[in-house]
Amino acid sequence: KQEVTQIPAALSVPEGENLVLNCSFTDSAIYNLQWFRQDPGKGLTSLLLIQSSQREQTSGRLNASLDKSSGRSTLYIAASQPGDSATYLCAVTPDRGSTLGRLYFGRGTQLTVWP
Amino acid sequence: DAGVTQSPTHLIKTRGQHVTLRCSPISGHKSVSWYQQVLGQGPQFIFQYYEKEERGRGNFPDRFSARQFPNYSSELNVNALLLGDSALYLCASSLDLPYEQYFGPGTRLTVT
Numbered sequence: 001k002q003e004v005t006q007i008p009a010a011l012s013v014p015e016g017e018n019l020v021l022n023c024s025f026t027d028s029a030i031y032n033l034q035w036f037r038q039d040p041g042k043g044l045t046s047l048l049l050i051q052s053s054q055r056e057q058t059s060g061r062l063n064a065s066l067d068k069s070s071g072r073s074t075l076y077i078a079a080s081q082p083g084d085s086a087t088y089l090c091a092v093t094p095d096r097g098s099t100l101g102r103l104y105f106g107r108g109t110q111l112t113v114w115p
Numbered sequence: 116d117a118g119v120t121q122s123p124t125h126l127i128k129t130r131g132q133h134v135t136l137r138c139s140p141i142s143g144h145k146s147v148s149w150y151q152q153v154l155g156q157g158p159q160f161i162f163q164y165y166e167k168e169e170r171g172r173g174n175f176p177d178r179f180s181a182r183q184f185p186n187y188s189s190e191l192n193v194n195a196l197l198l199g200d201s202a203l204y205l206c207a208s209s210l211d212l213p214y215e216q217y218f219g220p221g222t223r224l225t226v227t
Contacts, residue, residue, distance in 0.1 A: 106157050107157045
């Protein structure tokens with residue numbers, strides 16, 4: 001069974017810092033990996049999607065990398081801002097069988113950026 | 116274009132009651148999935164439908180059921196509610212399997 005782990009569980013930093021959030025998964029047979037943002041009590045906003053054949057994706061101040069063989073992904077946030085405060089979730093999609101298309105999530109990293 | 120919509124936004128029910136949650140996917144999307152997110156946890160997969168057929172079911176009891184309609188909207192039904200069913204229920208749609216999934220705002224269910 002696919003298991004996804006995110007480290008750290010929580011992070012509190014001053015504005016302007018560069019951050020790295022980590023995600024690991026136990027089964028490397030994935031189709032893609034997505035990073036989501038979730039504000040308190042709200043739905044999920046997709047930030048970046050990396051296909052299994054890709055090594056990284058970038059969107060603005062966000063950069064996500066994928067090392068499929070080692071079962072790891074990192075989300076890099078440059079020049080953090082208070083508006084980045086949220087929970088960041090990592091999710092993988094298996095590439096085969098009856099679990100094709102379903103997302104397996106980590107528990108998330110709760111980020112607080114203070115002014 | 117409108118994103119994924121869910122109704123209602125919030126719901127309070129009593130133990131033993133029944134609840135129906137509704138989801139409308141992004142126009143053109145044929146797959147709908149349901150997830151349960153308990154406070155402090157990541158979302159857990161409940162059901163997945165593609166072209167009106169069930170394609171997957173997570174580890175949830177038979178009290179949970181779902182269906183997808185000809186217009187690709189979906190509803191999630193939960194019978195005999197328990198306190199532990201209190202959670203944020205999220206719906207996601209995708210163009211096809213296993214493409215990128217887009218989430219709705221969720222329905223907050225509180226069981227008292």
